[in-house]
Amino acid sequence: MGLKPATNPDVEAVTIELSIDGKSVMAKGGVSLYDVISSTGKIIPAMCYHYTFDPFGSCGMCLVMQEGKKAPVRSCTAKATAGMIIRTEGDDLFQARKKAVEKHLSVHPLDCPVCDADGHCELQDMAFRHGVTNLANAKQKFIPEDTRSPVLDFNMNRCIACAECINVCKDVLMIDALQFMKKGGFNQVVPKGDLALSCEFCGDCLAVCPVGAITNKFSKYLYKPWQMKKTTTTCNYCGDGCQMYLETKDAEVVRVTSPLSWKNKWGDRAETAKGHGGLCVRGRFGFEYIDSPARLKQPLLRKGNQLVETPWLETMHQVVDRFSEIRRKHGPDAIAGLITARCTNEELYLFQKLMRAGFRTNHLDSSARYGHLNYVLASRHALGIGRSPNDWEDLTKAKAVILIGSNITETNPLTAVRIKEAIRVYKAQVVVIDSTVTNMAKLASHPVLIKPGTEGLVIDGLVKATLELDLIDEDSTKKHPQAFKALKAAVAHVSLEQVAAHTGMSVEALKNTAAIFAEASRSIILCAEGIVRRPDGYQNVLKLIDLAWITGKLGQPGCGVSTVTEEPNEQGAVDMGAAPEFLPGQASFNDQTARDRFAKAWDVTLPEAGSGANLVEILKRCRSGQIRALYVIGENPLATLPASMEVRAALDRLELLVVQDPFLTETARMAHAVLPACTSAEKDGTFTNLEGRVLRVREAIDPIGESLPDWHIMTALANALGCQWEYESSNDIQAEIMKLLPGYYNLGQPRKVVPTVDRYLSNGYTTDVAARYRASAPSDSKNQRPFALLMGQVLYHSGKMSTKASGLITIAPNTGRLRMNPQDMERLAVGDGTTVRLTSDRGSMQLAVQPDHSIAPQTCFFPEHFNEPPVKDLMSVQVDPTTGVPSFKQTRVTIEKA
Ligand code: SF4
Ligand code: SF4
Ligand code: SF4
Numbered sequence: 001m002g003l004k005p006a007t008n009p010d011v012e013a014v015t016i017e018l019s020i021d022g023k024s025v026m027a028k029g030g031v032s033l034y035d036v037i038s039s040t041g042k043i044i045p046a047m048c049y050h051y052t053f054d055p056f057g058s059c060g061m062c063l064v065m066q067e068g069k070k071a072p073v074r075s076c077t078a079k080a081t082a083g084m085i086i087r088t089e090g091d092d093l094f095q096a097r098k099k100a101v102e103k104h105l106s107v108h109p110l111d112c113p114v115c116d117a118d119g120h121c122e123l124q125d126m127a128f129r130h131g132v133t134n135l136a137n138a139k140q141k142f143i144p145e146d147t148r149s150p151v152l153d154f155n156m157n158r159c160i161a162c163a164e165c166i167n168v169c170k171d172v173l174m175i176d177a178l179q180f181m182k183k184g185g186f187n188q189v190v191p192k193g194d195l196a197l198s199c200e201f202c203g204d205c206l207a208v209c210p211v212g213a214i215t216n217k218f219s220k221y222l223y224k225p226w227q228m229k230k231t232t233t234t235c236n237y238c239g240d241g242c243q244m245y246l247e248t249k250d251a252e253v254v255r256v257t258s259p260l261s262w263k264n265k266w267g268d269r270a271e272t273a274k275g276h277g278g279l280c281v282r283g284r285f286g287f288e289y290i291d292s293p294a295r296l297k298q299p300l301l302r303k304g305n306q307l308v309e310t311p312w313l314e315t316m317h318q319v320v321d322r323f324s325e326i327r328r329k330h331g332p333d334a335i336a337g338l339i340t341a342r343c344t345n346e347e348l349y350l351f352q353k354l355m356r357a358g359f360r361t362n363h364l365d366s367s368a369r370y371g372h373l374n375y376v377l378a379s380r381h382a383l384g385i386g387r388s389p390n391d392w393e394d395l396t397k398a399k400a401v402i403l404i405g406s407n408i409t410e411t412n413p414l415t416a417v418r419i420k421e422a423i424r425v426y427k428a429q430v431v432v433i434d435s436t437v438t439n440m441a442k443l444a445s446h447p448v449l450i451k452p453g454t455e456g457l458v459i460d461g462l463v464k465a466t467l468e469l470d471l472i473d474e475d476s477t478k479k480h481p482q483a484f485k486a487l488k489a490a491v492a493h494v495s496l497e498q499v500a501a502h503t504g505m506s507v508e509a510l511k512n513t514a515a516i517f518a519e520a521s522r523s524i525i526l527c528a529e530g531i532v533r534r535p536d537g538y539q540n541v542l543k544l545i546d547l548a549w550i551t552g553k554l555g556q557p558g559c560g561v562s563t564v565t566e567e568p569n570e571q572g573a574v575d576m577g578a579a580p581e582f583l584p585g586q587a588s589f590n591d592q593t594a595r596d597r598f599a600k601a602w603d604v605t606l607p608e609a610g611s612g613a614n615l616v617e618i619l620k621r622c623r624s625g626q627i628r629a630l631y632v633i634g635e636n637p638l639a640t641l642p643a644s645m646e647v648r649a650a651l652d653r654l655e656l657l658v659v660q661d662p663f664l665t666e667t668a669r670m671a672h673a674v675l676p677a678c679t680s681a682e683k684d685g686t687f688t689n690l691e692g693r694v695l696r697v698r699e700a701i702d703p704i705g706e707s708l709p710d711w712h713i714m715t716a717l718a719n720a721l722g723c724q725w726e727y728e729s730s731n732d733i734q735a736e737i738m739k740l741l742p743g744y745y746n747l748g749q750p751r752k753v754v755p756t757v758d759r760y761l762s763n764g765y766t767t768d769v770a771a772r773y774r775a776s777a778p779s780d781s782k783n784q785r786p787f788a789l790l791m792g793q794v795l796y797h798s799g800k801m802s803t804k805a806s807g808l809i810t811i812a813p814n815t816g817r818l819r820m821n822p823q824d825m826e827r828l829a830v831g832d833g834t835t836v837r838l839t840s841d842r843g844s845m846q847l848a849v850q851p852d853h854s855i856a857p858q859t860c861f862f863p864e865h866f867n868e869p870p871v872k873d874l875m876s877v878q879v880d881p882t883t884g885v886p887s888f889k890q891t892r893v894t895i896e897k898a
């Protein structure tokens with residue numbers, strides 16, 4: 001409806017004056033009258049209104065009197081105009097609103113005692129507020145409940161036809177999975193086409209439904225809202241860092257809700273640029289891993305061939321004795337540690353401190369090594385900043401976005417919603433460059449399908465096109481003539497025609513994309529797994545920075561080269577120094593001043609400068625026998641890395657493998673000791689999201705069984721090793737971090753990071769730049785296996801943790817099937833479920849196939865969350881020579897009918 005031009009920064013609506021209840025009010029012309037009224041602090045009833053989408057005007061509650069009109073006006077759909085004289089109160093309005101409530105109740109089932117919304121129902125509230133007491137003769141609708149969806153049940157007897165569910169799904173999420181349909185004499189909400197609901201299952205429709213017409217299958221009939229404890233915390237699935245409420249009853253997590261709710265409907269839609277407060281399917285329905293029956297409840301100690309439940313004291317004695325003995329006999333370099341970026345900042349900080357100050361080794365790494373470090377190290381090298389320069393608001397308000405190598409709806413669904421708002425409200429031009437037909441490509445102004453693994457070449461082409469079309473920002477390039485000359489020389493050999501032939505992105509599309517990016521006032525490149533988790537990830541990020549530099553997009557407000565993180569605290573892992581190259585605060589481990597500072601703070605001598613092994617190197621040294629003891633917190637390298645990494649051989653050779661995890665993972669099964677750790681629902685701390693916001697994680701339930709928070713176990717271990725740590729809570733660790741990294745705890749308001757490109761461009765750039773554009777084009781595909789096999793994330797899962805969430809497994813079980821483009825299947829004469837032989841240079845296996853229209857021709861896909869069958873073992877590994885990031889998500893395969 002476009003009632004709110006104030007949400008669009010490019011449309012300056014005129015300021016107008018009107019009168020509300022006798023008071024003069026200034027407002028933007030054309031916005032909803034309801035918004036103007038609520039901006040004065042007056043809240044009038046509004047059952048079909050929510051600030052995140054355009055007004056619908058169905059409930060008849062937001063009535064006001066406008067001078068000159070005989071009948072009341074619906075303020076939500078009326079536009080504010082200059083000179084309006086509005087009255088919002090009076091008995092006439094009260095009676096009119098009461099009538100509206102009575103009308104809704106006249107066809108309402110009044111089954112409040114068994115309704116999940118009882119006590120959390122706007123219709124109940126409105127009936128109470130307006131003194132509606134004549135409820136006896138409600139007409140029953142007798143509509144059968146629609147229970148076909150795996151997560152949501154639709155009880156249309158309770159529906160008040162407010163359309164909030166339809167509008168949030170269509171407007172905010174741009175999914176459009178619901179519609180009204182006249183059935184049985186009533187207007188009912190049904191999944192599109194009246195089929196079983198097929199959507200992203202985010203549950204935002206459930207969140208905004210003001211009555212109990214849409215219910216959560218996983219918590220239905222379990223408890224009344226007022227019986228539950230509500231804990232505000234941060235989602236533990238991805239780097240978006242959504243805020244959520246864990247609603248619990250004693251030791252049980254009953255449901256997850258979020259700030260998006262009909263209860264939270266009065267806001268300024270300009271504010272949604274920072275997020276609409278909803279969740280994705282993982283956040284809302286993926287909580288059942290927390291109290292899963294598979295949780296470890298006791299420490300386990302290897303006795304012979306068995307892992308046997310053993311008391312904490314005995315287990316810890318054994319662990320400490322074995323670590324101490326190995327350190328005594330073989331020195332600290334025989335010990336290493338790995339940690340997951342699902343741990344809190346405080347735990348990641350403590351982990352690196354334990355390794356460096358307790359064990360005195362610098363062999364440590366986190367799951368940020370799987371890709372994010374390619375981005376961080378490139379960005380630090382070129383720009384001096386170690387995280388994305390752009391936040392959600394920048395993305396929402398961008399005028400041009402190049403999304404390259406990112407299936408963002410699947411990996412970071414709420415960041416994807418920001419791009420959707422950029423498209424819908426801010427009219428951004430969005431170029432999606434990917435080798436999969438992504439959801440965002442379907443919404444983007446410029447979808448570009450490329451051949452798998454050619455992202456780097458596409459960037460060469462974009463830089464070249466920018467130069468050819470003279471889309472250069474003179475101010476930026478004039479300052480560094482030598483660097484600019486070197487860049488031009490480096491890409492001199494690049495031919496747009498050849499790039500087009502190798503990548504599948506036409507010359508016209510290359511030029512068009514370059515122009516869109518260069519000419520927009522606020523342009524962002526967002527690169528993710530298709531860049532940072534692939535070979536040459538580091539160099540490809542640097543090339544994107546080249547593109548941003550020559551077009552003048554570095555350091556400009558709302559511009560830059562950004563990324564997203566798949567795990568919730570990858571940024572925190574880097575910031576806390578859980579990598580051999582970094583001390584906390586991303587200080588170089590080799591920087592003497594930083595070393596002195598931390599050595600003094602921790603009262604130790606740090607391991608030698610230049611020492612330290614990363615993930616790949618640690619595994620190599622385990623295999624060679626140099627590393628004899630490995631401490632693994634929440635990581636599962638055996639299930640993550642392909643067989644060619646020989647992780648089993650590495651772990652087999654260890655004299656001591658200690659795994660600390662909420663679950664008995666594949667890696668834990670090989671351990672000498674397994675320490676049961678809490679999930680994030682059972683501990684306090686913080687995560688740093690992809691925008692650099694530090695967000696609270698809060699304990700919602702007591703630890704399950706005898707599990708303990710990771711920080712607690714590490715503190716006990718450190719003290720048994722002779723450290724004198726006095727941490728009694730996560731807050732104590734936070735206090736130490738605050739002293740060492742002043743300003744890090746930014747309470748949700750990250751400091752803007754400002755790139756400084758001058759040092760880089762005038763210092764080594766000219767020698768660096770040639771190498772990154774020298775990469776040869778892929779060899780002739782006729783000599784290769786014909787298909788690209790891709791492994792990646794799907795929306796309903798995150799790593800392996802989500803596979804322990806029964807709700808998510810119900811929605812998206814492991815089909816064990818290879819996903820293929822239907823055209824390819826037809827060509828190979830294979831149908832849904834036909835078994836094929838899949839062969840790479842690393843091996844061969846048989847598995848069934850299934851059609852998937854989002855898979856591009858000549859490619860096939862298997863979700864990385866599942867190892868049945870072990871498709872990952874067909875992958876080869878390429879390790880980035882600069883960053884040590886292992887890439888293992890893409891390979892060439894042949895597919896034959898078995
Ligand atoms: S669950 Fe989400 S995607 Fe599905 S219908 Fe509801 S709002 Fe739309
Ligand atoms: S299902 Fe709920 S949100 Fe949707 S129209 Fe009915 S009452 Fe409104
Ligand atoms: S987008 Fe990420 S952080 Fe937000 S609810 Fe989903 S998984 Fe959780």
Ligand code: FES
Binds near residue numbers: 056061
């Ligand atoms: S809020 Fe205006 S008609 Fe419902």
